[in-house]
Amino acid sequence: MAWDWQVFCKETTTGEVISGCLAGFAKGQDQTYLNWLITAWGWTLAVAILSLIVALVAGLVVGTLRTLPNSPWLVRFANSWVELFRNVPLLVQIFLWYFVVPGIFPAMKDTPPLLLVILALGLFTSARIAEQVRAGIQALPRGQRYAGLALGLTTAQTYRYVLLPMALRIVIPPLTSESMNIIKNSSVAFAVSITELTFFARQSGEETSAPVQMYMAVTVLYAISAFVINRVMRVIERRTQVPGFVAAGGMGGH
Template sequence: MSWDWQVFCKSTLGDEASASCFGQGGDITYLDWLLSAWGWTLSVSALALVVALATGILIGILRTLPSAPWRWFGNAWTELFRNIPLLVQIFMWYHVLPQLIPSLQQLPSLVLVVFALGFFTSARVSEQVKAGILALPRGQRMAGLAMGLSLAQTYRHVLLPMALRIVVPPLTSESMNIIKNSAVAFAVSVAELTMFAMQAQEETSRGVEIYLAVTGLYFVSALVVNRVASLIERAVRVPGLVTAGAK
């Protein structure tokens, strides 16, 4: 089997190759397309991670409050979003919710995918935040309240700073999972890496080269996230505390 890596230097409009592998003017090569798709993948992943962390931390807190209705809401949110397949949730956001909420029809598919992926991941983040809070000695909450802090202040100044430092390792895995899960965005026509791979393979019949390149970019993206998160973990690690995944 002969490999033809020059396929990335070819124009998407024909078989002619570009000398620099980057198109000029209106000419676009498969390398241009690949890098653009990588950018869309990173954009979807980064935005979804922001949604997941913001929502997941809030839901995790609600699941540890003394108030039963808030705990019920947090548990219901978690069970709903983690027990429905991600692809089904994306189709719900893309095909069903815009029919029920017409204003959503004005949103681009990228935004809908970000919310679907972010809320799906928030259920997993909430489990980790809840576990981090419950892992702390009960005396810390009681001490905060005894010092005159409100419940909100106790969470903000006493519980969350410790709990979030404990759960950095599992949050690293979720950050990497978001990059991999973003591949389902192709189902609603977001021009990310998986969609590029499918379409470029059909046009060029060079599936080995195309899928190896896409796989490499997924690997590099996840590896960078892992290394950055490891640096953050070392920087915020609680002295004397051994956590799962600590190096």
């Protein structure tokens, strides 16, 4: 079967092949499917990066709360957070934020769909990150907590200066997986008409009758995005790894 890769140089409204596939980025020029593909990739990266920021902040807070001593109500709240966002399918959460939440809170009716998707994906991922942060803190020897308190540090200071810096360094490998997963999970944004890669592939495939080329191009861009994230996180892991930690006690050491 012959595949016509010139489909990416076709103008999106007339279907005519135009010279200079990237001409659409110049003001006043027609937009090609290649222009649209690159723009969709940008939206995918924007959704993924902003959602990851939300997930890291919320996951760090919730994961820390799950390990607080003598704070049963905060621990129950954090556990409920994890169970709620982890056990409800992501697509359902997208629809809840898009259709239900604005109905309950009228002030959110004018909230851009992009922001709602970022919140939904970020909070969904935060539950998974919270579990990893909790595991990282509990993997540290208990003596580190006691040593911080014995030095006169408050519980908050012990977490800030002693426990969290170590815990975050040892949970980078699972955080790498979550960072890659959030790129793939960003595809659910197509359900509320965010023009990201999956939306592009579906729409352009129907318009051009060339779905194979479109989905192959999108697949390559997803793979490139995940690979770059993996490489970046590997560099961070090598530079922040705790020397001898696994040999001294590993993730289960107390």
